[in-house]
Amino acid sequence: MMKINGYKDNYEMFVKSSGNKSLPVIKPKEYNFNEKKLRKNLTQLLDELDLKDGMTLSFHHHLRNGDHVLNMVMEEIEKRKLKDLTLYASSIFPIHSPLVRMIENGTISQVYSAYVSGPVAKAISEGKMEKVLVMHTHGGRVRIIEMGEVTIDVAFIGAPTCDLFGNISGKIGKNACGAIGYAVTDAQYAKKSVAITDNIVEGLANYDIDGKYIDYILKVNSIGDAQGIVSGTTQITKNPIGLKIARLTTEVIKNSGYFVNGFSFQTGAGGISLAVAKYLKDLMKETNIKGSFASGGITSYLVEMLEEGYFEKLFDVQCFDLEAVRSIRDNGNHIPISASKYANINDDCVVNDLDFVILGATEIDLHFNVNVTTSSTGEIMGGSGGHSDTSYGSKVTIVVSQLFNARIPVIKDQVICKTTPGETVDVLVTERGIAINPLRLDLIERLKKTNLPLKTIRELKAISDELVGIPQEIPFTDQVIAVVEYRDGSVIDFIYKKAL
């Protein structure tokens, strides 16, 4: 063997690159930085992509229930009689109902997602999919790709605006959706990345995804319906019970010991959670305490708080309404972040800097384990999203829920599906009392000094059982239809098919 003085003892000659962008290959590639990326016909593009049975295809969900990209691409792929595909879609909504047929006819044999609702969730719940559904978290999705547990063959990225280099902006265009944080990792790691856009401009100066990661640009008439990105839940509740829960929650925040200048905050888009944001603003005004940042899916209520100076910054992985889209475009302190920056355990993620997060629950058990993945009768109807990511990161995790609604109790002896582990959940606020996780001695100590209605979670359950009664057991088979993965990749629960 040839000996070279002054160079490492063992070296490998360069043979060839696998083309996987997670590996340190030479860039730019053949098509970077010229106009040859542009395609005007989906069929032709799919020919070029050389799709094969068993491949993994990724999609993102920033257009939410107004997304046309996933259906458009998958329906064309179905026509090609491809089989056994894995769909790596960050979330699935009711608009994606054509997937049911593809699951039934074997085009799609497996789905990875952080949130699945609507007809697709129903079909999977009925056991129609060949392989198991893997339900990860928003942060976990990035980790799975980065660690190579799943390799994306082609990423299809709905791009509200794109230039000819493939630089993508979510902030402008007729279907602007604001942040596109969930698509960033897909673009970086997929073997091939396709930007699908209905708005091509020249030379974007300000973009969310760098064109060097994009291999093809497909021009289509419409990527979706921007109105559909407003999810159905983004309204403050008018229900007096919900408002009472929100007021109690604000009192918990105030007296927790963490409500000081520079605190940080995240809330979901549920009716009660939004009401908390509203009351929190009143409290901040009254006490003259200012926050550092609010994060997460961003709504108009948080935009208003940014504009009025209650928070210095918003870190936004996904806009929940069109007000948020406008703000992220116009306001430099409304900062888009990637899903990795948001919640990936291998990144300096924002969730770790959270002081408070307000979350919902379908079910919570006596150990504070939370289910937001299935309904209380065991059908898949959601998923973690960022629930368990933020719950882990935040110093005070508060779950807000009515003790029961329409005879459906929230507190159970055992949750049907463990989405978020109880060790990371600190407080449950209901209209009939507040339960603090016994692990949080500091919070118990501080809140005991107030006149808030503190109860143990067992006491709350007793009140609920007395009024609602004990539900009949839901019978399940031993067929696993979904694996629930925690943010670090460990399996936290299985979802079983229901018995008929």
Next chain:
Amino acid sequence: MKLNKPAKAGTYESNDIYIMIFPGYNSNIIELESVVYETFGEQIKSVINESLNLFQLTGVLVKAIDKGALDFTIRARMTTAIKRGMSNE
């Protein structure tokens, strides 16, 4: 006691139950639709039966459309429907 005519009580609002009762059957029949049928169907039927027994009614068809009512609501709606059905006005 005896039911003189069909009667109804309740609403389709969440947390309520809509009850319709009809006389003239051979035995008591309960037709229940409920948003919590899987978890509380049997309990709701037993509360409806209790109410029928309390008024010693037989041969009544009860059609109930439940939107998650608690037991006391079901009893109240049943009592109202039965009293309406027993009146001669």
